Amino acid sequence: MLHLILFGPPGSGKGTQAAKLVEKYNLAHISTGDLFRAEIQNKTPLGIKAMEFMSQGQLVPDQVTIEMLRNKVDSMTNVKGFIYDGFPRTTPQAQALDQMLKEKNESIAALIALHVDDDEIVRRILNRGLSSGRQDDSDESIIRNRMEEYRKKTSVVYDYYKAIHKSHTIDGFGSIDEIFENVTCLLDDIIVNL
Numbered sequence: 001m002l003h004l005i006l007f008g009p010p011g012s013g014k015g016t017q018a019a020k021l022v023e024k025y026n027l028a029h030i031s032t033g034d035l036f037r038a039e040i041q042n043k044t045p046l047g048i049k050a051m052e053f054m055s056q057g058q059l060v061p062d063q064v065t066i067e068m069l070r071n072k073v074d075s076m077t078n079v080k081g082f083i084y085d086g087f088p089r090t091t092p093q094a095q096a097l098d099q100m101l102k103e104k105n106e107s108i109a110a111l112i113a114l115h116v117d118d119d120e121i122v123r124r125i126l127n128r129g130l131s132s133g134r135q136d137d138s139d140e141s142i143i144r145n146r147m148e149e150y151r152k153k154t155s156v157v158y159d160y161y162k163a164i165h166k167s168h169t170i171d172g173f174g175s176i177d178e179i180f181e182n183v184t185c186l187l188d189d190i191i192v193n194l
Protein backbone atom coordinates (compact mmCIF):
# COMPACT_ATOMS: atom_id res chain seq x y z
CA MET A 1 0.00 0.00 0.00
CA LEU A 2 1.34 3.43 -0.91
CA HIS A 3 1.63 6.02 1.86
CA LEU A 4 2.59 9.45 0.59
CA ILE A 5 3.00 12.68 2.56
CA LEU A 6 2.33 15.90 0.68
CA PHE A 7 4.24 18.58 2.50
CA GLY A 8 4.78 22.33 2.41
CA PRO A 9 3.77 25.60 4.05
CA PRO A 10 0.16 26.74 4.16
CA GLY A 11 -0.89 27.88 0.72
CA SER A 12 1.78 25.87 -1.09
CA GLY A 13 -0.81 23.99 -3.13
CA LYS A 14 -0.93 20.68 -1.28
CA GLY A 15 -4.71 20.36 -1.46
CA THR A 16 -4.81 21.15 -5.17
CA GLN A 17 -2.09 18.65 -6.05
CA ALA A 18 -3.54 16.02 -3.69
CA ALA A 19 -6.89 16.15 -5.49
CA LYS A 20 -5.18 15.48 -8.82
CA LEU A 21 -2.97 12.71 -7.41
CA VAL A 22 -5.98 10.96 -5.87
CA GLU A 23 -7.56 10.74 -9.29
CA LYS A 24 -4.47 9.55 -11.15
CA TYR A 25 -3.25 6.99 -8.60
CA ASN A 26 -6.56 6.01 -7.05
CA LEU A 27 -5.52 6.88 -3.51
CA ALA A 28 -7.49 8.05 -0.50
CA HIS A 29 -6.91 11.71 0.42
CA ILE A 30 -6.70 12.59 4.08
CA SER A 31 -6.50 16.31 4.85
CA THR A 32 -6.46 17.04 8.57
CA GLY A 33 -7.48 20.64 7.82
CA ASP A 34 -10.58 19.40 5.94
CA LEU A 35 -11.35 16.92 8.73
CA PHE A 36 -11.19 19.70 11.33
CA ARG A 37 -13.38 21.98 9.22
CA ALA A 38 -15.99 19.21 8.92
CA GLU A 39 -15.94 18.75 12.71
CA ILE A 40 -16.36 22.51 13.17
CA GLN A 41 -19.27 22.58 10.75
CA ASN A 42 -20.94 19.75 12.67
CA LYS A 43 -20.24 21.55 15.95
CA THR A 44 -18.74 18.41 17.52
CA PRO A 45 -16.69 18.69 20.76
CA LEU A 46 -13.57 18.00 18.69
CA GLY A 47 -14.54 20.77 16.27
CA ILE A 48 -15.13 23.25 19.07
CA LYS A 49 -11.70 22.45 20.52
CA ALA A 50 -9.94 22.67 17.15
CA MET A 51 -11.62 25.98 16.36
CA GLU A 52 -9.90 27.67 19.33
CA PHE A 53 -6.51 27.01 17.76
CA MET A 54 -7.30 27.25 14.06
CA SER A 55 -8.90 30.67 14.36
CA GLN A 56 -5.63 31.96 15.85
CA GLY A 57 -3.46 30.33 13.21
CA GLN A 58 -2.03 27.89 15.75
CA LEU A 59 -1.63 24.15 15.39
CA VAL A 60 -4.26 21.98 17.04
CA PRO A 61 -2.65 19.91 19.87
CA ASP A 62 -0.97 16.70 18.75
CA GLN A 63 -3.04 14.32 20.82
CA VAL A 64 -6.33 15.51 19.32
CA THR A 65 -4.93 15.52 15.79
CA ILE A 66 -3.27 12.10 15.98
CA GLU A 67 -6.41 10.48 17.39
CA MET A 68 -8.56 11.97 14.62
CA LEU A 69 -6.09 10.84 11.93
CA ARG A 70 -5.92 7.33 13.30
CA ASN A 71 -9.71 6.99 13.37
CA LYS A 72 -9.97 8.21 9.79
CA VAL A 73 -7.31 5.83 8.47
CA ASP A 74 -8.91 2.90 10.30
CA SER A 75 -12.31 3.74 8.86
CA MET A 76 -11.07 3.53 5.27
CA THR A 77 -10.84 0.00 3.99
CA ASN A 78 -10.28 -1.25 0.45
CA VAL A 79 -8.03 1.60 -0.61
CA LYS A 80 -4.78 1.34 -2.59
CA GLY A 81 -3.00 3.86 -0.43
CA PHE A 82 -3.16 7.23 1.25
CA ILE A 83 -2.08 10.78 0.60
CA TYR A 84 -1.57 12.64 3.86
CA ASP A 85 -2.13 16.36 3.31
CA GLY A 86 -1.37 18.66 6.24
CA PHE A 87 -0.21 15.74 8.41
CA PRO A 88 2.25 15.17 10.05
CA ARG A 89 2.86 18.79 11.10
CA THR A 90 5.10 18.09 14.12
CA THR A 91 7.75 15.53 15.04
CA PRO A 92 5.43 13.75 17.53
CA GLN A 93 2.82 13.48 14.75
CA ALA A 94 5.45 11.95 12.43
CA GLN A 95 6.46 9.49 15.13
CA ALA A 96 2.82 8.56 15.75
CA LEU A 97 2.23 8.04 12.03
CA ASP A 98 5.29 5.82 11.70
CA GLN A 99 4.21 3.80 14.72
CA MET A 100 0.67 3.43 13.39
CA LEU A 101 1.97 2.21 10.01
CA LYS A 102 4.46 -0.13 11.66
CA GLU A 103 1.57 -1.81 13.47
CA LYS A 104 0.07 -2.48 10.04
CA ASN A 105 3.40 -3.64 8.57
CA GLU A 106 3.42 -0.55 6.36
CA SER A 107 5.65 2.50 6.03
CA ILE A 108 5.86 5.93 4.40
CA ALA A 109 7.05 5.68 0.79
CA ALA A 110 7.96 9.35 0.45
CA LEU A 111 7.40 12.89 1.58
CA ILE A 112 7.04 15.36 -1.28
CA ALA A 113 7.50 19.00 -0.30
CA LEU A 114 6.20 21.87 -2.43
CA HIS A 115 8.53 24.83 -2.18
CA VAL A 116 7.02 28.34 -2.35
CA ASP A 117 8.38 31.59 -0.89
CA ASP A 118 6.70 33.69 1.83
CA ASP A 119 5.37 36.59 -0.25
CA GLU A 120 3.75 34.23 -2.72
CA ILE A 121 2.18 32.31 0.17
CA VAL A 122 0.54 35.40 1.67
CA ARG A 123 -0.66 36.48 -1.77
CA ARG A 124 -2.16 33.06 -2.53
CA ILE A 125 -3.86 32.64 0.83
CA LEU A 126 -5.42 36.12 0.84
CA ASN A 127 -6.64 35.40 -2.65
CA ARG A 128 -8.10 32.05 -1.57
CA GLY A 129 -9.77 33.82 1.37
CA LEU A 130 -11.80 35.92 -1.05
CA SER A 131 -13.70 32.83 -2.15
CA SER A 132 -13.14 30.16 0.53
CA GLY A 133 -14.79 32.11 3.31
CA ARG A 134 -12.12 30.70 5.64
CA GLN A 135 -11.56 33.11 8.49
CA ASP A 136 -7.91 32.01 8.83
CA ASP A 137 -7.36 32.94 5.16
CA SER A 138 -8.62 36.50 5.41
CA ASP A 139 -6.38 38.15 7.98
CA GLU A 140 -2.70 38.71 7.25
CA SER A 141 -1.62 38.46 10.91
CA ILE A 142 -3.28 35.03 11.24
CA ILE A 143 -1.60 33.93 8.01
CA ARG A 144 1.78 35.12 9.37
CA ASN A 145 1.11 33.10 12.56
CA ARG A 146 0.48 29.99 10.50
CA MET A 147 3.75 30.57 8.64
CA GLU A 148 5.55 31.00 11.95
CA GLU A 149 4.04 27.74 13.28
CA TYR A 150 5.24 26.08 10.09
CA ARG A 151 8.78 27.37 10.57
CA LYS A 152 8.93 26.54 14.26
CA LYS A 153 7.16 23.18 14.44
CA THR A 154 6.51 21.75 10.98
CA SER A 155 9.61 22.31 8.85
CA VAL A 156 11.53 19.80 11.03
CA VAL A 157 9.27 17.04 9.72
CA TYR A 158 11.10 17.42 6.39
CA ASP A 159 14.41 16.69 8.13
CA TYR A 160 12.88 13.78 10.03
CA TYR A 161 12.12 11.96 6.77
CA LYS A 162 15.26 13.28 5.07
CA ALA A 163 17.33 11.39 7.63
CA ILE A 164 15.83 8.19 6.23
CA HIS A 165 16.17 9.38 2.60
CA LYS A 166 12.45 9.81 2.04
CA SER A 167 12.15 13.61 1.62
CA HIS A 168 11.95 15.20 -1.83
CA THR A 169 11.34 18.80 -2.92
CA ILE A 170 9.41 20.07 -5.93
CA ASP A 171 9.26 23.71 -7.04
CA GLY A 172 5.77 24.96 -6.14
CA PHE A 173 5.85 27.90 -8.58
CA GLY A 174 4.32 27.64 -12.02
CA SER A 175 1.02 26.37 -13.32
CA ILE A 176 -0.96 23.67 -11.50
CA ASP A 177 -0.36 21.30 -14.43
CA GLU A 178 3.39 21.96 -14.59
CA ILE A 179 3.74 21.25 -10.88
CA PHE A 180 1.57 18.14 -11.21
CA GLU A 181 3.79 16.90 -14.05
CA ASN A 182 6.87 17.28 -11.86
CA VAL A 183 5.19 15.58 -8.90
CA THR A 184 4.00 12.61 -10.97
CA CYS A 185 7.44 12.21 -12.58
CA LEU A 186 9.01 11.98 -9.15
CA LEU A 187 6.28 9.78 -7.75
CA ASP A 188 6.45 7.30 -10.67
CA ASP A 189 10.15 6.98 -9.99
CA ILE A 190 9.50 6.38 -6.30
CA ILE A 191 6.84 3.74 -7.03
CA VAL A 192 9.11 1.84 -9.43
CA ASN A 193 11.82 1.67 -6.78
CA LEU A 194 9.58 0.66 -3.88
Ligand code: ADP
Pocket: 009, 010, 011, 032, 033, 034, 036, 053, 054, 055, 057, 058, 059, 060, 061, 065, 085, 086, 087, 088, 089, 093, 136, 146
Ligand atom coordinates in the same frame (compact mmCIF):
# COMPACT_ATOMS: atom_id res chain seq x y z
P1 ADP B 1 -3.19 25.27 5.19
O1 ADP B 1 -2.26 24.19 4.68
O2 ADP B 1 -3.56 26.26 4.14
O3 ADP B 1 -2.71 25.90 6.46
P2 ADP B 1 -5.04 23.34 6.33
O4 ADP B 1 -6.43 23.17 5.93
O5 ADP B 1 -4.09 22.20 6.08
O6 ADP B 1 -4.58 24.64 5.58
O7 ADP B 1 -4.94 23.67 7.91
C1 ADP B 1 -5.72 24.68 8.50
C2 ADP B 1 -5.49 24.69 10.01
O8 ADP B 1 -5.91 23.45 10.59
C3 ADP B 1 -4.04 24.86 10.49
O9 ADP B 1 -3.64 26.21 10.53
C4 ADP B 1 -4.12 24.22 11.88
O10 ADP B 1 -4.70 25.10 12.83
C5 ADP B 1 -5.10 23.07 11.69
N1 ADP B 1 -4.39 21.81 11.34
C6 ADP B 1 -4.49 21.13 10.18
N2 ADP B 1 -3.73 20.02 10.20
C7 ADP B 1 -3.11 20.00 11.41
C8 ADP B 1 -2.17 19.13 12.05
N3 ADP B 1 -1.71 18.04 11.43
N4 ADP B 1 -1.77 19.42 13.31
C9 ADP B 1 -2.25 20.49 13.95
N5 ADP B 1 -3.11 21.37 13.42
C10 ADP B 1 -3.54 21.14 12.16
